[in-house]
Amino acid sequence: MTVYLVGAGPGDPELLTLKAARLLGAAEVVVYDRLINPALLSLAPKAELIDVGKVPGLPLGQDLINALLVHLASEHHCVVRLKGGDPFVFGRGGEEAQALAEAGLDYEVVPGISSAIAAPASAGVPVTHRGLSAAFTVVTGHRGTKDGPAIDWDALARVGGTIVVVMGVAQRADIAASLIVGGLSPDTPVMVVRNGTHSDQSDLRTTLSLLGSADVESPATIVIGAVAELDLRHDRDATDRAHR
């Protein structure tokens, strides 16, 4: 009779928490999203698997998913709602928790490693770094929608530190232009990582003025700020040393 709102982490199955793995093993039903690594589903051998992955542009209402969770919770002891990254970081896990609470049902949130931090890290970029960035802001690239207030990009440009943009690929040119108007240098370093921590991860480094024309596809996380110039990947260091 409990729904576990579980973070699946950014992609690499080894970045799943032990608690998430245990719950998947016990689950009778797993309701999962588009961005989870399908390999994780093999950890739930007893479970009925329900794909509610929302394809961008094709609406699969959140209300329907909420209703499904409420229905499943009244029929099963252990329901896992498996969401990419962390369920409460742009994951709409909060809305699902509210729906379950309103229905008087038990739920528990199991945090996951968010792509907002893990995707940059897997491309060698720390979101904070002494002397370069003392803060980071995670922001959605969806602009001025019915989902909430528009982002104040001028204010963000003034905050300083690192700006991490998720769901920003389609709007990247507008975002870059807004930040430049807000005062960031057109030469501000930018790093974009696609499918971070997955086996097909790719990343590119550019600048704010060139971000709009950069060849980038979703799902990607965009990192804007001085740290985006760093590449602290262990393998990269080893390669560099070997060539010294």
Ligand SMILES: C[S@@+](CC[C@H](N)C(=O)[O-])C[C@H]1O[C@@H](n2cnc3c(N)ncnc32)[C@H](O)[C@@H]1O
């Ligand atoms: C709906 S948000 C969900 C974020 C998720 N809850 C989290 O904490 O990572 C989806 C966006 O997260 C980013 N994202 C998710 N997984 C990613 C990955 N493996 N690599 C890069 N970006 C990723 C992309 O910007 C994608 O459009």
